Amino acid sequence: MKHLQYDVEQLRMAVPIVEVIEEYTGNHPNRSGMVKCPNPEHTDENPSAKCYENSNSCHCFSCSQSFSPMDIIMLNTEVNFPEACKMLIDDFGLDVYHYSNLAEIEQELYAMEHKEY
Numbered sequence: 001m002k003h004l005q006y007d008v009e010q011l012r013m014a015v016p017i018v019e020v021i022e023e024y025t026g027n028h029p030n031r032s033g034m035v036k037c038p039n040p041e042h043t044d045e046n047p048s049a050k051c052y053e054n055s056n057s058c059h060c061f062s063c064s065q066s067f068s069p070m071d072i073i074m075l076n077t078e079v080n081f082p083e084a085c086k087m088l089i090d091d092f093g094l095d096v097y098h099y100s101n102l103a104e105i106e107q108e109l110y111a112m113e114h115k116e117y
Contacts, residue, residue, distance in 0.1 A: 002105050006085040011099045012068050015092045017051045017058050020069040023091065024076040037063060038072045 018035070021027055027036045027047075034047035037060040048062035058067045067075075073084040089096050097103050 002101060002108060004082070004100060004102060004105060006082070006100045008070075008085070011085055011088060011094075012070065013056050014094055014099065015069055015088060016053070017056045017067075017069055017072075019092070020072050020088070021051070021058065024072050037065075038067055039063065039065060039075050041075075 018029055021035055021038050025036070025038050025040075027038065029035045029051065030047050032047075033051065035049050035051060035058070036047050037044040037049045038058060039060065042060065042063045042065075044060070044062060049058050049060040049067075051058045056069065058072070059065070060067075069088055070081060070084040073079065073087050074081065077084070077087065079087065085099075086096075088094065089099055
């Protein structure tokens, strides 16, 4: 039986990183496009992180860490990677079938339930 898997690369690019930061940290970019570090363990008084649209990532120049949307969710909600993927899909209204293999799993379960012996 297959396990639920997410298309991580597509999911990582699905929601702009700035929106993820705003949703999970409450931080907003300043006029220069800089945000406070999304890592809650880094007390960032002045915005020191830059968001990059082309890679949909964020890099903090103060603590030298880089973040994906899922990293930001994991750090700010203390969930694991699969749960962070699910939260990104649910919280931003994404289609779970587009970003995972859920349809294949459902087809497999249906076939097992309707198998003739």
